[in-house]
Amino acid sequence: MMLCCAAVLLAAQQRRPAPPPDPEPEEEGVEPEYTFNPIQARKEMKVGDFYFKKGSFRAAALRYERATKWEPGLAEAYYKLGEAREKLDEPALALAAYQKYLELAPTAGRKPAVQKKITELERKTAKPDDQRPRSPAPNARPPTPNPRPPTPDP
Numbered sequence: 001m002m003l004c005c006a007a008v009l010l011a012a013q014q015r016r017p018a019p020p021p022d023p024e025p026e027e028e029g030v031e032p033e034y035t036f037n038p039i040q041a042r043k044e045m046k047v048g049d050f051y052f053k054k055g056s057f058r059a060a061a062l063r064y065e066r067a068t069k070w071e072p073g074l075a076e077a078y079y080k081l082g083e084a085r086e087k088l089d090e091p092a093l094a095l096a097a098y099q100k101y102l103e104l105a106p107t108a109g110r111k112p113a114v115q116k117k118i119t120e121l122e123r124k125t126a127k128p129d130d131q132r133p134r135s136p137a138p139n140a141r142p143p144t145p146n147p148r149p150p151t152p153d154p
Contacts, residue, residue, distance in 0.1 A: 034069040041071035048080060057087040075104035079114070086117075095121040 048063030061084035067077040082097035098118050102111065 036072075037070045038074075041067040041074055041077065044070060045074075045077060045080070048077075048084070052080070052084060057084045060084045061088060073104060075101050075108065078104065079110070082114075082117070086121075091121045091124040095125060 044063045044067035048060045048067065051057070051060035051063060061081060064077050064081035064084060067074055068081065071077070078097045078101040082094045082101060085091075085094035085097055095118060098114050098121070102108070102114055102118070105111075108114070
């Protein structure tokens with residue numbers, strides 16, 4: 001009996017598939033060709049959620065971005081991408097992600113909160129030229145001159 005079990009274990013070990021070959025140097029870092037694939041998009045979202053919870057926001061943002069490439073209409077991926085970009089202190093990229101989220105899900109339940117975030121991010125990303133003091137209103141009165149006439153010197 002023992003000999004039979006050992007033979008089965010030995011046979012199982014010999015049937016293991018060989019590990020995949022190492023990628024060629026020119027293949028490393030090459031982006032895949034993205035086609036509509038909602039299953040892959042959901043996988044990227046799950047991995048992104050894992051990284052987000054772990055505090056690895058750059059990795060999470062990368063995964064959420066990939067999810068948007070696999071399924072461009074996936075509003076939730078844009079929302080989570082915006083959150084990750086906020087954590088990375090990238091307000092312009094977070095703003096773009098949140099705006100895309102609202103474009104894809106205009107009736108979403110979290111719309112008021114996202115609009116508030118957009119307003120805050122627009123304020124953060126405003127250029128200094130946009131914050132210069134405004135000229136007085138057109139109907140404002142000009143400053144009154146000094147009512148006292150100058151006194152002559154003796």
